[in-house]
Amino acid sequence: MLHQSDLTVNAAGHLALDGADTVALAKKYGTPLYLLDEDMVRARMKLYVTAMAEAFPAGSRPYYASKALCCKALCAMAHEEGMGVDVVSAGELYTALAAGVPGADICFHGNAKTPEDIRYAIASGVGLIAADGQEELERIDRLAGEAGVRQQVLLRVTPGIDPHTFAAVNTGVVDVKFGVPIPTGQALAVTKAALALRNIDLAGFHCHIGSQIFDADPFRLEVDAMLSFMDAVRQETGYTARALDLGGGFAVPYEETEPAPDCAGMIRQVAARLYEQCEKYAYPAPVISMEPGRGIVAAAGITLYTVQNVKSVPGGSTFVAVDGGMTDNPRYALYSARHSAVIADRAGQAQDCRVTIAGRCCESGDLIGENVALQQPRTGDTLAVLVTGAYNYSMASNYNRVPRPPVAALRGGADRLIVRRETLADVAALDL
Numbered sequence: 001m002l003h004q005s006d007l008t009v010n011a012a013g014h015l016a017l018d019g020a021d022t023v024a025l026a027k028k029y030g031t032p033l034y035l036l037d038e039d040m041v042r043a044r045m046k047l048y049v050t051a052m053a054e055a056f057p058a059g060s061r062p063y064y065a066s067k068a069l070c071c072k073a074l075c076a077m078a079h080e081e082g083m084g085v086d087v088v089s090a091g092e093l094y095t096a097l098a099a100g101v102p103g104a105d106i107c108f109h110g111n112a113k114t115p116e117d118i119r120y121a122i123a124s125g126v127g128l129i130a131a132d133g134q135e136e137l138e139r140i141d142r143l144a145g146e147a148g149v150r151q152q153v154l155l156r157v158t159p160g161i162d163p164h165t166f167a168a169v170n171t172g173v174v175d176v177k178f179g180v181p182i183p184t185g186q187a188l189a190v191t192k193a194a195l196a197l198r199n200i201d202l203a204g205f206h207c208h209i210g211s212q213i214f215d216a217d218p219f220r221l222e223v224d225a226m227l228s229f230m231d232a233v234r235q236e237t238g239y240t241a242r243a244l245d246l247g248g249g250f251a252v253p254y255e256e257t258e259p260a261p262d263c264a265g266m267i268r269q270v271a272a273r274l275y276e277q278c279e280k281y282a283y284p285a286p287v288i289s290m291e292p293g294r295g296i297v298a299a300a301g302i303t304l305y306t307v308q309n310v311k312s313v314p315g316g317s318t319f320v321a322v323d324g325g326m327t328d329n330p331r332y333a334l335y336s337a338r339h340s341a342v343i344a345d346r347a348g349q350a351q352d353c354r355v356t357i358a359g360r361c362c363e364s365g366d367l368i369g370e371n372v373a374l375q376q377p378r379t380g381d382t383l384a385v386l387v388t389g390a391y392n393y394s395m396a397s398n399y400n401r402v403p404r405p406p407v408a409a410l411r412g413g414a415d416r417l418i419v420r421r422e423t424l425a426d427v428a429a430l431d432l
């Protein structure tokens with residue numbers, strides 16, 4: 001049940017995160033409440049930074065995929081721990097810059113960047129823009145020319161690898177909205193076009209094959225496909241890429257039956273394959289970037305709710321209704337993603353119930369989980385949903401005009417708010 005490594009049961013029988021009593025934190029800040037173990041976040045950041053620096057060519061480093069949990073505090077942590085930051089929108093770019101991340105350490109992604117996005121990225125001096133295709137390259141070239149800069153760009157390509165994850169998050173196969181396919185020959189053609197653009201400095205290539213990757217095999221196939229492609233480009237044009245971004249997608253166990261991947265080991269295996277392939281093609285080893293998002297924050301977060309009522313349908317389900325739901329965690333509604341849960345007040349007791357955790361929205365699909373193991377629930381209990389650090393706060397909405405919960409971070413057991421709770425006035429603030 002407590003497979004999240006920083007969770008314990010304290011002397012009062014309460015669930016503790018990073019040593020802090022979650023029932024007390026729920027009282028202090030109110031619910032719903034996102035809690036984040038900052039010590040774990042920083043340790044995960046260090047792990048990727050160190051593993052990549054040790055395994056890959058000099059200058060290689062991870063970029064934090066800020067979409068997983070984007071706020072100033074997280075961008076600042078990533079910068080302090082030596083990561084770059086990935087953004088996919090003007091809003092994420094604004095947040096990273098406001099957190100003090102230098103433009104040079106930011107990579108701007110996205111498959112539908114507006115001219116305003118591109119102008120803003122160029123004006124902010126972002127180190128890299130990952131261009132999604134021919135039209136976008138031409139647009140970046142034109143806008144960089146207007147700004148009088150030569151913009152460093154990665155071309156996003158799709159190598160055609162299925163990492164065997166959920167179809168909904170699988171971006172590696174070629175018939176997708178992201179990037180330019182290698183297998184169809186388009187990636188080579190667009191690379192040639194990029195090399196002819198005067199205000200584009202093509203640093204290399206970017207690819208991202210999907211999410212929830214549990215071992216090095218998909219990344220190794222990706223390295224094979226990329227080096228083979230890069231060699232073909234070199235033969236055809238004489239161009240040698242100096243940078244290669246292998247994307248994110250390191251898996252996180254959401255349930256105790258899933259294994260925890262050895263990320264540092266995966267990175268070493270990917271590096272071994274990279275050097276092997278570089279030798280095979282006599283290709284100078286490119287600087288490598290990777291973009292973990294979920295792998296940094298997911299397992300460091302939990303969400304606390306207050307149980308509002310418990311209803312049993314005879315012969316049917318037991319519904320535990322909480323004061324949040326799809327507005328703060330849309331992952332079950334979107335992906336049928338499974339999360340474990342704990343009654344924080346009686347965390348040491350047996351989980352001998354099977355329940356449906358229901359949200360508060362007027363939507364029968366507003367569930368946080370079905371068939372979830374739980375202690376006997378009671379109205380007023382603090383219910384903790386585990387492994388919610390990624391794609392929860394960043395995907396939260398105001399549906400039904402529900403204010404978004406705050407985020408509190410724990411460092412050395414001490415708590416501080418890093419995002420305040422939205423007020424009802426905030427929710428109506430834009431109405432004219």
Ligand SMILES: *Cc1c(COP(=O)(O)O)cnc(C)c1O
Nearest residue numbers: 065208211248249291292293294
């Ligand atoms: C979503 C995404 C990531 C992060 O994926 P995780 O599964 O959270 O690691 C990295 N790079 C790109 C391009 C993405 O779209």
